[in-house]
Amino acid sequence: MYRFHVPDMNCGGCLRSVRQAIQRIDPQALVEGDLETRIVTVSSHQGEALLLSALDMAGFPAHLLSQHEA
Template identity: 45%
Template sequence: MDLRIENMTCGGCVRSVTKAIQSVDPAAKIETNPTARAVKLETTASPAAVLQALDEAGFPAATN
């Protein structure tokens, strides 16, 4: 799953995004690029669950 998170701009944001994703799938493989505001994600969680967790953490995401 590829995501775009407009307000992920720094290392602190990356930690928060990672924590939010891991709250729905602790085994998720996550690659973040705050410069591009992009996340590549391998997860068994549903896209809706991931997007909801990110939204609740203050990092609304759009799928690419």
Template identity: 50%
Template sequence: MYQFTIPNMACGGCARSVTKALQGVDADAKIETDPAVHRVSVESPASEAALRAALTAAGYPAS
């Protein structure tokens, strides 16, 4: 399981975009977003690097 902080994820629309980007890497990933604290949790066999790259490409770089 990975947890990422995404500073510019601040609303439901952002959370949907983040979810869509992560599902592009692993359509079966279990994803929980919390825009209130700018955090997303991802349960996936995909690599952390691939997930981070997808987030960055979608305009939501993670720390």
């Protein structure tokens, strides 16, 4: 499971776009987002780099949160 901070995700449409970008590369991925904290939690068999690349290409650059980051 990965947790990403997506600074540009600020509405339901953004979250939908983020979810679609991830599910394009892994249709089975489970994606949950919190608009208040702008954190997306992803359960996927794809690697971190591929997920980050998909988000970047969709216009939502993100960074992986460590286990200690909120």
